[in-house]
Amino acid sequence: MTAAVEIDHLTVQFGLFTAVKDVSLQIRQGEFFSFLGPSGCGKTTILRAISGFQDPTQGVIRIGGQDMSGIGPNQRPTALIFQNLALFPLMTVSENIGYGLRVRGVPKADRDRKVDELLNLIALSDQGHKKIEELSGGQKQRVAIARALAVEPKVLLLDEPLSALDLKLRQHMRNELRAIQRRVGVTFIYITHDQGEALTMSDRIAVMNRGKIEQVGNGRDVYEHPQTSFVASFVGENNGFTGTITKISGDQAEIETSVGRLVGLNKKSLPVGTKATLFIRPEAMQFGAQGENNLSGTAADAAYEGMTTHLTMKAHDGSSIVATLTGAPAREFPSQGSSVSFAFATRDALILPA
Amino acid sequence: MLSSTGHPFIFLLPVLAIAIFWVMAKFEPKPVGVTKKSFFERNGTPVAIYLIVAVAFWSLFMIVLPQLFMVEMSFRPKLPPIEMGGPKDLYTFENYHYFIYGSTTSSDAINWVHIKAFFLTIFASLLVALFNFALCYPLAFYMAQVARPARVRFLLLLLIAPYWVNEILRAFAFRIIFSSGGLINKILLGMGWVDQPIDFIGNDIALYAGLGYAYMLMMIFSLYNAIETLDHAQIEAARDLGAPWWHIHAFIVIPFAKPGIASGCTLVFMLSAGSLAAPLVLGGPRSLWFTPILYDRFFQAFNWPQGAAYAFILLLACVSFVLLVLRLGRLSLGEIAK
Numbered sequence: 001m002t003a004a005v006e007i008d009h010l011t012v013q014f015g016l017f018t019a020v021k022d023v024s025l026q027i028r029q030g031e032f033f034s035f036l037g038p039s040g041c042g043k044t045t046i047l048r049a050i051s052g053f054q055d056p057t058q059g060v061i062r063i064g065g066q067d068m069s070g071i072g073p074n075q076r077p078t079a080l081i082f083q084n085l086a087l088f089p090l091m092t093v094s095e096n097i098g099y100g101l102r103v104r105g106v107p108k109a110d111r112d113r114k115v116d117e118l119l120n121l122i123a124l125s126d127q128g129h130k131k132i133e134e135l136s137g138g139q140k141q142r143v144a145i146a147r148a149l150a151v152e153p154k155v156l157l158l159d160e161p162l163s164a165l166d167l168k169l170r171q172h173m174r175n176e177l178r179a180i181q182r183r184v185g186v187t188f189i190y191i192t193h194d195q196g197e198a199l200t201m202s203d204r205i206a207v208m209n210r211g212k213i214e215q216v217g218n219g220r221d222v223y224e225h226p227q228t229s230f231v232a233s234f235v236g237e238n239n240g241f242t243g244t245i246t247k248i249s250g251d252q253a254e255i256e257t258s259v260g261r262l263v264g265l266n267k268k269s270l271p272v273g274t275k276a277t278l279f280i281r282p283e284a285m286q287f288g289a290q291g292e293n294n295l296s297g298t299a300a301d302a303a304y305e306g307m308t309t310h311l312t313m314k315a316h317d318g319s320s321i322v323a324t325l326t327g328a329p330a331r332e333f334p335s336q337g338s339s340v341s342f343a344f345a346t347r348d349a350l351i352l353p354a
Numbered sequence: 355m356l357s358s359t360g361h362p363f364i365f366l367l368p369v370l371a372i373a374i375f376w377v378m379a380k381f382e383p384k385p386v387g388v389t390k391k392s393f394f395e396r397n398g399t400p401v402a403i404y405l406i407v408a409v410a411f412w413s414l415f416m417i418v419l420p421q422l423f424m425v426e427m428s429f430r431p432k433l434p435p436i437e438m439g440g441p442k443d444l445y446t447f448e449n450y451h452y453f454i455y456g457s458t459t460s461s462d463a464i465n466w467v468h469i470k471a472f473f474l475t476i477f478a479s480l481l482v483a484l485f486n487f488a489l490c491y492p493l494a495f496y497m498a499q500v501a502r503p504a505r506v507r508f509l510l511l512l513l514i515a516p517y518w519v520n521e522i523l524r525a526f527a528f529r530i531i532f533s534s535g536g537l538i539n540k541i542l543l544g545m546g547w548v549d550q551p552i553d554f555i556g557n558d559i560a561l562y563a564g565l566g567y568a569y570m571l572m573m574i575f576s577l578y579n580a581i582e583t584l585d586h587a588q589i590e591a592a593r594d595l596g597a598p599w600w601h602i603h604a605f606i607v608i609p610f611a612k613p614g615i616a617s618g619c620t621l622v623f624m625l626s627a628g629s630l631a632a633p634l635v636l637g638g639p640r641s642l643w644f645t646p647i648l649y650d651r652f653f654q655a656f657n658w659p660q661g662a663a664y665a666f667i668l669l670l671a672c673v674s675f676v677l678l679v680l681r682l683g684r685l686s687l688g689e690i691a692k
Contacts, residue, residue, distance in 0.1 A: 051594060052594075053590060053594075072593070073590070073593050073594045074593045074594065074595075074596045074597060074598065075596075078594070079594060079595065080590075080591070080594045082587045082590070082591055083587075084585065084587055086585060086587035086588050086590065086591035087591075088588060088591075088592075088606065089610075090609050090610060099592070099595055099597075100595035100596055100597075103592075103595060103596045103597040103598070103601055104596055147595070148595075151595055151596060
């Protein structure tokens with residue numbers, strides 16, 4: 001099966017600045033694919049290159065196997081949902097949704113039928129006559145999706161469309177987006193800097209940094225098996241201890257850091273003497289117990305969030321180490337400044353090149 | 355009527371105007387539920403008094419009185435100064451009557467010369483406004499949506515620089531460029547496109563070009579301001595949905611910029627219809643523009659009441675045009691004044 005979107009050695013330069021460096025990637029038919037990365041990592045540039053608003057400096061983009069070079073955004077089988085949605089304020093909801101069909105010269109009767117269908121899909125059946133300004137944030141979001149779906153694109157591109165919404169609505173819209181994607185079966189390419197969005201919605205995620213793709217995989221892959229230090233620290237919370245590898249035994253390695261000798265999994269088979277970082281997730285950290293690796297310091301902060309509590313410990317070298325406890329804690333939190341210790345198991349710790 | 359009995363009234367007018375603005379400041383309408391300081395508390399009493407008096411004088415002496423004076427005068431007969439205010443000084447429609455039925459140069463029953471000039475002026479000003487819009491829209495769009503800031507600044511400078519030159523000098527420059535031995539004819543002859551020079555001035559082409567050029571900035575800035583506020587993502591969204599460029603302009607940009615288009619067109623129309631320098635300098639021997647006729651009523655015929663009547667007719671035509679544009683565009687006066 002041909003890929004829905006194939007990015008082949010894509011490079012985009014703005015003057016001297018290289019926004020995207022030699023990226024190659026295949027996105028499957030019907031997939032919910034996310035580009036995750038900090039702002040300025042080049043993810044929006046890739047999206048604009050796929051939609052046709054940005055010409056590649058080098059490389060080729062194929063959609064459904066067809067080379068898109070020289071084909072304008074209005075000729076591509078893609079539809080883009082803008083960060084600010086860019087709904088047309090002077091048109092009604094129905095006119096917005098029907099715009100792409102009107103441009104294509106679809107007869108009014110067919111257009112109306114399609115618009116009704118889409119209004120139904122986004123649960124705004126009787127709101128077609130409304131003006132855009134009369135809608136709530138979430139409704140606008142859904143209208144933008146319907147407007148893009150109306151032209152029956154092969155690929156729907158979404159540029160951080162949820163970033164303007166408040167937290168509750170954002171979480172609700174995640175589920176809604178995912179549900180709509182399942183129903184219509186269109187390939188979604190989603191851009192976000194919010195790892196929660198990427199993890200909950202995506203079939204696969206490409207984590208990007210400085211114009212390059214660090215890792216591609218499903219949510220569990222990038223969270224549990226990060227391949228680079230950047231992925232380990234960007235996706236989810238992580239404690240990182242940088243040092244030099246001093247000993248290797250089997251798939252484990254010992255690393256000399258400023259908080260002591262620590263042992264973790266050496267999946268990358270780094271040799272002795274390599275500068276590396278050991279990552280351990282806050283939720284894998286045990287509080288007040290002794291284990292394979294032990295850290296001690298003074299209690300700095302306890303952030304209580306109901307379901308979880310984040311304990312911060314100040315280590316002897318001044319670095320902050322976080323442990324996340326779930327459920328009701330077994331005992332009282334230590335008072336600020338008192339001596340505490342964290343422990344973690346070797347199989348939970350990952351050593352990656354620094 | 356400002357005769358001897360009317361004179362005390364004119365001294366009461368400023369007082370009345372101040373009183374009106376004072377009351378307006380005192381009972382300022384406020385949104386319900388908003389506690390805002392009063393006009394006097396906001397500005398301090400001395401400044402508040404200054405503002406009220408200044409606005410009252412300005413609106414009275416710059417706007418209301420001159421207009422009222424002209425309207426009043428247009429209904430009076432032409433009399434030697436000695437008879438003004440005398441028994442013959444009665445209100446009359448004779449000046450308006452003259453516009454339609456009177457004539458000095460022919461024996462026709464109807465004053466075709468002036469009526470034709472009036473409608474030609476209105477029609478030509480309309481064309482100048484539309485032509486100006488067609489000319490300025492692409493440039494305004496380019497500046498507002500496409501060009502980089504440095505390029506916009508450069509273009510603005512290029513647009514404004516010619517206006518440092520006096521309007522009459524600019525009109526004369528156009529006369530030289532468009533004359534039979536002028537630059538344009540020389541180029542046309544040199545290229546062999548025409549056998550003999552084209553009479554741009556006699557055919558009023560120079561006049562329309564000059565008028566269009568004289569008020570181009572009004573159009574450019576009205577359009578630029580309106581188009582600049584359009585979110586560029588809207589244009590991209592339309593393009594992404596498959597719209598060809600003309601569709602984006604016709605259904606996204608122009609509807610959005612409608613208030614700016616209306617204000618630009620009405621400004622250019624009114625300024626063209628009321629223009630004096632360009633028609634005097636660039637008008638051909640046969641051209642009929644209304645403002646020189648109006649000017650002649652005052653300073654050639656020394657018939658100020660008649661001039662006032664002509665000016666009032668022109669003003670009414672312009673105001674009607676603005677109202678018509680507002681009606682057609684379903685706009686409010688506040689929207690195009692932005």
